[in-house]
Amino acid sequence: MKNKHILSIKDLSIKDITEILTKAEKFLNKRNKKKNSFTNKNIINLFFEDSTRTLTSFELAGKQLGASVINMSIATSSIKKGETLIDTAMTLNAMDPDILIVRHNMSGVPYLLSEKVNCSVINAGDGSNEHPTQALLDALTIKRHKKRISGLEVAILGDVLHSRVARSNIYLLNKLGAKVRVICPPTLLPPNIEDLGVKVFKNLEDGLNNVDIIMVLRIQKERMSGSFVPSEKEFFRFWGLDRKKLNNAKKNALVMHPGPINRGIEIDSDVADDIGRSLILEQVKLGVAIRMSIIDELLK
Amino acid sequence: MKNIVLKNAIIVDPSQKINSKGSIVIKDKIIFDLILNKDISFDKNNYNIIDCKNLMLCPGFVDIKCHLRVPGEEHKENLSYASQSAASAGITSLVCMPNTDPIIDNVSMVELVQRKVRKESDVKIFSTASITKQLKGKELTEFGLLKEAGAVGFTDAIKAVDDATVMMRALKYASAFDMLLMQHPEEKSLSQYGSMNSGALSTKLGIKGIPEEAEVIQVDRDLRLAEMTNGRIHFFNITTSLALNSITIAKKRGVKVTCSTSPHYFNLCEEDIKKWRTYAKVSPPLRNIKNMNAIKTAILNNKIDCITSDHSPHDTDSKRLPFEQASSGVIGFESLLPLTLKLINDKKLSNKKLVELLSLHPSKILKLNSGTLKKRRPADIVLIDINKKIKLSSSLIKSKSNNFPYENISGQGKIMLTIVDGKIVFNDRSFNIK
Numbered sequence: 001m002k003n004k005h006i007l008s009i010k011d012l013s014i015k016d017i018t019e020i021l022t023k024a025e026k027f028l029n030k031r032n033k034k035k036n037s038f039t040n041k042n043i044i045n046l047f048f049e050d051s052t053r054t055l056t057s058f059e060l061a062g063k064q065l066g067a068s069v070i071n072m073s074i075a076t077s078s079i080k081k082g083e084t085l086i087d088t089a090m091t092l093n094a095m096d097p098d099i100l101i102v103r104h105n106m107s108g109v110p111y112l113l114s115e116k117v118n119c120s121v122i123n124a125g126d127g128s129n130e131h132p133t134q135a136l137l138d139a140l141t142i143k144r145h146k147k148r149i150s151g152l153e154v155a156i157l158g159d160v161l162h163s164r165v166a167r168s169n170i171y172l173l174n175k176l177g178a179k180v181r182v183i184c185p186p187t188l189l190p191p192n193i194e195d196l197g198v199k200v201f202k203n204l205e206d207g208l209n210n211v212d213i214i215m216v217l218r219i220q221k222e223r224m225s226g227s228f229v230p231s232e233k234e235f236f237r238f239w240g241l242d243r244k245k246l247n248n249a250k251k252n253a254l255v256m257h258p259g260p261i262n263r264g265i266e267i268d269s270d271v272a273d274d275i276g277r278s279l280i281l282e283q284v285k286l287g288v289a290i291r292m293s294i295i296d297e298l299l300k
Numbered sequence: 301m302k303n304i305v306l307k308n309a310i311i312v313d314p315s316q317k318i319n320s321k322g323s324i325v326i327k328d329k330i331i332f333d334l335i336l337n338k339d340i341s342f343d344k345n346n347y348n349i350i351d352c353k354n355l356m357l358c359p360g361f362v363d364i365k366c367h368l369r370v371p372g373e374e375h376k377e378n379l380s381y382a383s384q385s386a387a388s389a390g391i392t393s394l395v396c397m398p399n400t401d402p403i404i405d406n407v408s409m410v411e412l413v414q415r416k417v418r419k420e421s422d423v424k425i426f427s428t429a430s431i432t433k434q435l436k437g438k439e440l441t442e443f444g445l446l447k448e449a450g451a452v453g454f455t456d457a458i459k460a461v462d463d464a465t466v467m468m469r470a471l472k473y474a475s476a477f478d479m480l481l482m483q484h485p486e487e488k489s490l491s492q493y494g495s496m497n498s499g500a501l502s503t504k505l506g507i508k509g510i511p512e513e514a515e516v517i518q519v520d521r522d523l524r525l526a527e528m529t530n531g532r533i534h535f536f537n538i539t540t541s542l543a544l545n546s547i548t549i550a551k552k553r554g555v556k557v558t559c560s561t562s563p564h565y566f567n568l569c570e571e572d573i574k575k576w577r578t579y580a581k582v583s584p585p586l587r588n589i590k591n592m593n594a595i596k597t598a599i600l601n602n603k604i605d606c607i608t609s610d611h612s613p614h615d616t617d618s619k620r621l622p623f624e625q626a627s628s629g630v631i632g633f634e635s636l637l638p639l640t641l642k643l644i645n646d647k648k649l650s651n652k653k654l655v656e657l658l659s660l661h662p663s664k665i666l667k668l669n670s671g672t673l674k675k676r677r678p679a680d681i682v683l684i685d686i687n688k689k690i691k692l693s694s695s696l697i698k699s700k701s702n703n704f705p706y707e708n709i710s711g712q713g714k715i716m717l718t719i720v721d722g723k724i725v726f727n728d729r730s731f732n733i734k
Contacts, residue, residue, distance in 0.1 A: 186472035186529075187440075202476040226432070226439020228469065234442040238476070 001297050005114045005121045009132045009171040017175065021140050024286070024293035027064075038299050041067040041098045046088075047124065048074050048104040053259055053284055054124050054133075058101050061291035067098070067299070085109065086116055093117040099298055102126070107164075120298040128162050134258050135168035137290040139176060141283050142213055145254055150177030153210055155249075156198075157241060158217035158266050161188040161228070165258045166217060170196050183207035185239060187228045188219075204239050208248040216241050216257045216267050224265070232265050242268035246277070254279050302348045303327045304722065309352035309683065311336065313359060314652045314660050315672035324357065326679040329722040334673055350731055352683055355716055358655045359671050360392025360680035361636065362662040365482075365536050365560065365608035367457075367629065368394070368425065370416060371409075372401025377613040377700045382633075383421035385698035387726035389633040390682035390715040391609070393424040393663075393670050398435075399457035405430040405441045410449040422725035423718075424680070426452040426668065431470050431481060437461050440470055447477050452666050455482035455536070458583055458628075460518050462488040467522060471531030480666060482534040483522055485543060486584055490514035495624045497570045497585045505576060507623055510585050516542035523550040526557060534665060535559040537610060539584045541594035548603050558665050559603075562610035563639040564630055566595045568705060578619045578626035579705040582612075599657065600647050606661040609636045613701030631699045638690055638711025645712055651686065683717035690714055 001016045012020075043062040047055055055071065062069035072092075074080070079088055092100065099120045102110045107127030114121040125131040142149055154173050160166045160182045173180045174197045181199040182189070194200060201207030208214065219235065229235045236242075241255065255271055255278045263269045272278055304326040311322045311334070322336035325347075342349055363386070369377040386394055396413070398404035404413065410427050417425040429451040433439045443454060454474060460483050461467045467483075474481050491514040496502050498509025519535055523546060526533040538544060538559045547559050564582055569592040572580045580586060598604045612629025619626050636658070644654045663671025670680050690713070692706040718726035 186476050187469045189472075226441075229473075230433075230440045230442040234445050238444045 004298075005110075006132055006294055006298070007110050007114060007121065007123045008130050009135055009168050009175070012132075014175055017136070017139070017172065020136055020290065020293050020297065021143060023296065024140055024289040027292045027296075028286070028289040038065045038067040041299050042096075043067050043069045043099045043101065043295065044092055044097045045069065045071045045101045046092065046103075047072070048079070048102075048109070049125070051103055051124070053287065054103065057284070057287040058122075058124060058291050060288050061295055064288070064292055065295055065299070067295070085112070089113045089116050093119065099295060122294065122298070125164055127164065128167070129164050130168045131164040131258075132168050133287070133291055133294060134165050135172040136294070137283060137287040138169055138215065138256060138258075139172055140286045140290055141256060141279050144286070145279060146212060149173065152178045152212040153181070154178045154213040154215065155181050155183055155207055155211045156215045156217065157183045157204070157207070158239060159188045159219040159223065160184045160193065160217065161190050162220070162223070163217045167196075169215060170198055181207060181211075183239070185229055185235070204241075204245050205248045208245060211249040211253055214241060214246070214249060214253060214255050216255065218258065218260065218262060219266050221262070236265050240264070240266055240268060241271055243270050246271055253277070256280065256283055259284065303332070303346065304719070304724075305342045305347045305349045306352050306357055306681070306683065307342070307349055308339075309355055309357035311357050311673065312651050312655050313673040314656050315359070316674060318673070319650070319652055324673065324681065326681070326719065326722045329679060331673055331675055331677055331679050334675060350717070354685075356651060356684045356686045358651075358682060358684070359659045359673055360682045360718065360720065361390050361658040362393040362668060362670050363391050363609045363611070363633070363636065364395040364606065364662045364666055365562070366394050366396055366611035366632070367399070367613065368396040369613060370396075370400060370413065376615050376618070379416050379420040379425065381698065381700040382611075383423050383425070383725075385633045386423045387718045387720070388698050388715060390637055390684065390718050391423060391633060392680035392682065392718060392720045393426065393668060395426045395428060395452060395666060397455065397457040398428050398430040403430055403435055404428070405433050405435070407442065407445050407449040410446055410451050414450055422723070423720050424670070426450070426666070428453045428455050428482070430454065431456050431461055432466065435459065437463055437466060440466070440473055443474055443477050443479055447479055452668065453480045453482055456484065458484055460484045460486055460488060464521060464525065468525045468529060471525055471529040471533065475529065475531050480532050480534055482536055483518070485515045485518050485535045485538060486510070487514045487518040490517065491584075495581060495585065495628075496573060497587050499570065499588060501570050501573070505573070505623075512540040512542055512587065512591065515540045515584055516546055519543040519546050523547070523555055523557060527553065527555045530556070532556040536608065537562055537565065537584055538604060539565045539587050539595065540591050541598075544594065544598050544603055558605040560606045560608045560662070561595050561599070561604050562608050562632060563635055564610070564632075564705065566592055566599065566643060567639050567709070568592070572705065576623040578621065578623055579630065579703055581623060581626050581628050582610075582630055583628035596643060596647075599643065600649060606665060607636070607640055607657045608662070609633050611699070612703075613699050614703045615701055619703050629703065630705050631697065631701055631703055633699060634697055635692055635704075635706050635711065637684070637713045637715065638692060639706070641686070641713040642711050679719055679722040681719040682715060685714040685716055686712075688712065688714040
């Protein structure tokens with residue numbers, strides 16, 4: 001891989017993606033053996049937004065590879081004292097880290113930082129733009145369960161408007177030859193999303209027809225009190241994935257969710273906890289392997 | 301109950317392009333047969349035969365904007381009074397507004413209205429629900445669940461949703477359920493303190509006015525939003541040629557828009573306020589003669605899709621107040637046909653036009669199962685003495701309220717018989733039916 005940073009799926013070639021996925025599977029097989037190849041490397045997790053699984057996943061991945069991982073807590077950082085984003089980045093850069101892993105609630109922040117620092121930058125989620133490592137781990141999950149990605153019908157369901165996971169997945173799945181559709185209330189549909197190469201469905205039952213994979217997105221509660229959607233109850237009734245609606249998809253369709261899930265809102269517990277259909281915990285597991293693979297590529 | 305045969309009538313049904321003599325057989329709530337241009341004899345023992353010689357028979361009227369005041373203001377109107385009043389006016393389907401107390405903005409309120417309708421009303425009453433919770437113009441109501449509960453459309457009734465983002469999202473969201481949004485055409489900040497048309501007369505009377513522009517500004521904004529979202533919108537109570545021009549141009553561009561007006565806007569004008577007569581206070585306000593004539597022309601030129609009664613009952617105490625404090629609105633069921641027919645006749649238009657305006661188009665706009673005499677469809681029928689000249693009088697009113705501005709105004713057309721789901725709900729007593 002030639003890339004210095006992992007900022008967007010758009011920057012990755014199909015070859016890059018294949019390499020990342022293949023290497024991740026290798027890491028998956030020998031997870032227990034700690035490699036000490038990167039003992040002299042430093043990784044800083046710079047998370048401006050709350051996160052459990054992504055932060056932990058990156059931390060574990062870095063440590064499994066023997067690198068030193070520092071988690072910057074924004075709550076106690078100089079940002080709180082009024083330091084600008086760029087100044088914080090420059091300060092950290094002066095300490096000469098090898099990788100900066102950035103999450104921010106504003107789209108484009110990882111790009112901005114990557115132009116200012118000397119080290120590699122990994123985008124761990126920026127605003128409503130992208131979450132490339134999530135898409136990569138989703139692709140690996142699909143590949144391991146369906147043996148292929150090309151030709152699959154994948155539905156992305158829920159709050160597409162605000163979702164960086166949706167965007168990264170649309171780019172990635174399209175690159176790998178899947179057919180992507182989005183299903184959401186019209187108020188949560190980004191304008192002209194068809195231009196990204198997806199089909200649009202407003203109705204869940206219609207949208208699930210002939211689908212192999214359903215990626216359910218998280219919807220934030222504050223968006224369901226009348227602004228975008230009238231109520232949680234109505235969202236669940238029309239766009240929440242339950243057993244009955246799932247029956248509209250292919251018989252062996254599998255369900256994914258980037259987490260954390262809102263039970264009884266975007267997904268029914270009955271479906272979320274069905275080990276025959278739900279890949280939710282598998283996604284978390286593969287997340288560590290994908291991040292090891294990416295860190296390994298960048299540190300090599 | 302025996303089957304009914306309405307024989308020898310002049311049948312007008314634009315949905316099937318029918319305008320000829322014929323008979324209709326009603327059986328089990330539906331139109332069982334429609335026989336044109338033939339005289340068939342029916343066995344008196346099996347049928348109630350009604351001879352409709354010289355009378356016009358058409359689908360029952362569909363009134364998509366009325367205030368029934370239920371729940372909460374039953375001193376102004378209730379479903380039983382409203383039903384009798386509507387039946388006597390040939391109206392077989394009513395669509396009521398959600399600005400009640402409590403507001404119809406949730407599933408249980410829609411269900412409450414329907415339960416009351418089943419008990420108290422002979423005519424069909426459909427409920428709308430509000431676009432925004434508590435009519436506050438901020439948060440959307442549960443369009444999907446409300447539609448499942450029976451709401452036929454969404455509107456914030458006598459006020460427009462003034463926040464453009466909220467309206468845009470409402471239009472988008474309604475499209476998921478193929479539901480219509482209906483908007484009151486008044487821009488709030490321009491209209492909120494006025495109570496009559498803005499002009500020389502409002503100056504003379506010392507009353508704050510509402511400019512015509514308040515209407516067109518609201519309409520223009522919503523037309524743009526409807527176009528942007530590909531949503532469906534209907535404007536109630538269009539009163540100005542400015543707004544009509546905008547709507548007509550938008551229709552040509554392909555915007556999914558329809559509009560309606562009410563008899564007061566083409567029978568009355570601001571001059572009818574005379575000396576602060578609150579019975580002529582309506583919302584939007586009565587405009588000048590030029591606009592009144594523009595509305596008439598627009599009806600005749602198909603620029604206005606349908607006519608609603610805008611039935612707005614108020615008790616005497618709500619009207620016997622200083623003009624600016626008095627409630628807006630007039631009752632409208634009994635005057636709907638006579639005033640509309642008068643216009644149609646004055647302009648020498650066909651009765652087909654009348655039925656389109658009062659029955660077919662309003663049905664289509666809200667996708668109701670009415671407005672037609674097609675076989676197997678509900679037998680919602682009205683029989684009219686079309687040539688009868690009448691004088692409107694509050695003594696004929698069956699509504700619970702009496703805020704009636706048309707005393708001694710002449711009209712045309714008398715309802716002889718009204719049938720809802722095959723049941724006679726109004727009979728002016730000239731027919732002896734067992």
